[in-house]
Amino acid sequence: MNNRRGHRKENRYTENTTVNNKPYISPQHEDPTELFTCPRCGKPIKDLSAALADKTDGKPVHFDCVLNFLKQNEVLHENEAISYIGQGRFAVIKYASMVTMKEFTIVRIIEWEDKNQRAEWRGTIADRFSLID
Numbered sequence: 001m002n003n004r005r006g007h008r009k010e011n012r013y014t015e016n017t018t019v020n021n022k023p024y025i026s027p028q029h030e031d032p033t034e035l036f037t038c039p040r041c042g043k044p045i046k047d048l049s050a051a052l053a054d055k056t057d058g059k060p061v062h063f064d065c066v067l068n069f070l071k072q073n074e075v076l077h078e079n080e081a082i083s084y085i086g087q088g089r090f091a092v093i094k095y096a097s098m099v100t101m102k103e104f105t106i107v108r109i110i111e112w113e114d115k116n117q118r119a120e121w122r123g124t125i126a127d128r129f130s131l132i133d
Helices: 062-075 120-129
Strands: 079-088 090-096 105-113
Touching: 062 090, 079 105, 090 120
Parallel strands: none
Antiparallel strands: 079 090, 090 105
16 A cells, blocks of 8 residues: 555665564674673663763663663752763753743753763774764
8 A cells, every 4th residue: 555655665664674574784794792781780782872881880881770770869859850961971950840841950960971981882882883885
């Protein structure tokens, strides 16, 4: 059945995306990838690009594990929440209204990753993203 644009839904995004129900990887980019396990939850880290470096040892941890850790260990007052602000930093932010969540102020910044030290495993990611076919 055709959709409005004349494309067949079942044929969209099929070229070079899967082979035998597995994501397609160009043969020139295949190399054994070191699998990391999150020290906070014990589960494997499938998306290393979304991981953060652990504060204690610099090993990769799930972003959500860090966020959950901070939510449990930071004292939050009324209308406050924790948000990621980039470069390995989180912030406790206070909203003027939790209904609209438009206006806010940063109460304090939590430096999670050391900005002067790059984790060794991040080099692998940077190398992969810089490969161009």
